[in-house]
Structure formats: C-alpha cells, structure tokens
Amino acid sequence: ETGVTQSPTHLIKTRGQQVTLRCSSQSGHNTVSWYQQALGQGPQFIFQYYREEENGRGNFPPRFSGLQFPNYSSELNVNALELDDSALYLCASSPGTQRETQYFGPGTRLLVL
Amino acid sequence: QKEVEQNSGPLSVPEGAIASLNCTYSDRGSQSFFWYRQYSGKSPELIMFIYSNGDKEDGRFTAQLNKASQYVSLLIRDSQPSDSATYLCAVGSGGYQKVTFGTGTKLQVIP
Numbered sequence: 001e002t003g004v005t006q007s008p009t010h011l012i013k014t015r016g017q018q019v020t021l022r023c024s025s026q027s028g029h030n031t032v033s034w035y036q037q038a039l040g041q042g043p044q045f046i047f048q049y050y051r052e053e054e055n056g057r058g059n060f061p062p063r064f065s066g067l068q069f070p071n072y073s074s075e076l077n078v079n080a081l082e083l084d085d086s087a088l089y090l091c092a093s094s095p096g097t098q099r100e101t102q103y104f105g106p107g108t109r110l111l112v113l
Numbered sequence: 114q115k116e117v118e119q120n121s122g123p124l125s126v127p128e129g130a131i132a133s134l135n136c137t138y139s140d141r142g143s144q145s146f147f148w149y150r151q152y153s154g155k156s157p158e159l160i161m162f163i164y165s166n167g168d169k170e171d172g173r174f175t176a177q178l179n180k181a182s183q184y185v186s187l188l189i190r191d192s193q194p195s196d197s198a199t200y201l202c203a204v205g206s207g208g209y210q211k212v213t214f215g216t217g218t219k220l221q222v223i224p
Contacts, residue, residue, distance in 0.1 A: 002158075033212070042117075042201050042214030043157065056211050090156055092212075101147065102212060104156040 002026060004093050004105035012111045013081050021076045021108045023091030031055070032074040033102060034066060035090040043090055049074055050096075086112045116140060117204050119215035127223050132189040134218050136202030139183065145205035146178055148187045150198045151217065157201055161187065192222045 003026035013019050025032050031050045035043035045058035049068035063079040072093075078085055088109050092102035118137045126132045134148075145164050149157035161176040163169045163185070169176045175188040185204075189196055199217040206213070 035214075040216070042203075042216045045211055045213065048211070058211070088156075101159055101162050103159060104149075107156045 002093075002103035002105065004029075004091060004103055006089075006091050006105040006108050008108060009106065010109045010111075012113065014113050015081055015083060017081050017112075018077065018079045019081060019110060021078075021089050021091075021110075022073065023075070023093075023105055024073045025091075025093035026103055029093035029095050029103075030072050031094045031096060032068055032072065033092045033094070034074070034076045035092065036060075036085075037088040037090055037107075038084075039087075046076070081112045083112050086110060115215075116213045117202055117215040119200075119202050119218045121216055122219040123221050124218055125221045125223055126192050128192060128194060130192050132192045132196065132220055132222070134187040134189075134200050134202075134220065136185045136187075136215055137183055138185070138202075138204045138213075140204065140206050140213075141180075141183065143180075143183075143204045143206040146176070146185045147203040147205070147212070148174075148176060148185075149201040149203060149214075150196075151201055152198045160200075189220075192220075194222045194224050196220060197222045 033048040034046040047057040
C-alpha cells in the first residue's frame with residue numbers, strides 16, 4: 001500500500017455528463033499528478049499540481065481540469081464526458097517535483113455510456 | 114516516433130530464468146527513469162528507479178541505464194510465476210518532472 005487513496009473506485013456516467021474524481025496524497029507529499037490509462041495502454045499524463053498550482057499539463061483538452069487543496073489532496077474534473085474518456089484514472093503523489101519517484105493510488109475506473 | 118517505446122510482448126520465460134525487459138526513449142534531456150509493475154486490474158507499483166548511467170540492483174531486480182543509447186532495461190533474476198505482470202517503463206523530464214510511460218511489456222513466467 002502506498003498511502004495514496006482515490007475515490008470512488010468505480011463510476012458509470014453517460015455521455016455529456018460531468019464527473020469529479022478525488023485523491024488523497026501520501027503523507028508528506030505535496031505534489032499530485034493525474035494520469036489516464038486506457039485499456040492496453042500505458043498511463044498518459046494529464047496534469048500535475050504542486051502547492052495548489054497547476055505545474056504542468058499533458059495533451060488533454062480544457063474540459064479536464066483539477067484542483068489541489070491546502071492539505072495536498074486533489075480533484076480531477078471532467079466536463080462533457082465522451083465515450084473515449086472511459087479509462088482508469090490514476091493519481092500519483094510525490095514529495096516534490098524534481099526527479100522524484102511517484103507512488104500511485106488504486107485508481108478510479110470510469111465507464112462512459 | 115513514440116516518446117517511450119517498449120515491446121508489448123508477451124515475453125515468456127521459464128521459472129528460475131532471467132527475464133530481460135527493454136525500453137528506449139526519445140528525449141535526450143530525460144533525467145529520471147522508472148520501472149513499474151502492473152498486475153491486471155491494479156494500479157502501477159514502483160519497482161526501480163535510476164538516474165545515472167550504469168546498473169542499479171535491488172534484490173532480484175537490476176535496472177540498467179545507457180543515456181548515450183537512450184536505453185533502459187530491467188533484469189529480473191530467478192523469475193517467479195508471481196512476477197507475471199505488465200512492466201511499464203517511465204521516463205521523467207522537464208522542469209516539473211512530467212513522466213511519460215511506455216505501453217508496457219507483458220511478462221509471463223511459466224512454472
């Protein structure tokens with residue numbers, strides 16, 4: 001167990017809806033990164049939050065947004081859900097932003113119908 | 114060209130053998146290199162990380178990095194059936210430590 005928790009574990013939504021996924025980072029970690037992992041693929045970097053600010057972003061549209069709170073927990077919000085958004089969403093925490101190892105939570109599996 | 118490339122496998126090895134997993138990356142500015150193990154339906158679990166050229170050993174696992182060739186590998190000695198999983202190579206670069214993953218190599222250890 002890494003100490004990173006995510007909720008919910010599973011979620012079913014319909015196309016066009018909005019979803020919020022939550023992540024609590026490991027104690028002492030101030031950086032949270034979010035990844036999307038489609039079936040049979042490696043995780044793809046969505047964005048990273050460091051001390052409540054977005055610190056980097058991958059090739060995802062603006063309908064993917066996030067927040068980090070003072071306790072370093074984080075949310076991923078996805079608006080206007082599309083079928084291709086169906087994936088495992090992973091949160092990873094690390095103690096900093098430079099050359100730091102990241103530890104993953106168990107993930108949230110999202111199915112969009 | 115993909116940023117991080119791995120052979121998808123499956124790579125089948127007999128129990129007790131050495132499994133060799135390979136990965137190449139395109140960004141010469143990459144600074145950190147990771148190997149994660151992912152069991153089916155689970156999240157990735159960090160096995161090894163390496164920052165400098167050469168070998169790094171941890172138990173049955175050895176990570177090897179060659180920055181000149183932009184190549185990183187993972188050796189698993191005395192492979193066990195419990196090692197059967199997908200192994201993800203990940204490369205960190207950029208000021209904010211963006212981590213890019215390969216698609217993973219599926220390893221099957223045959224009893």
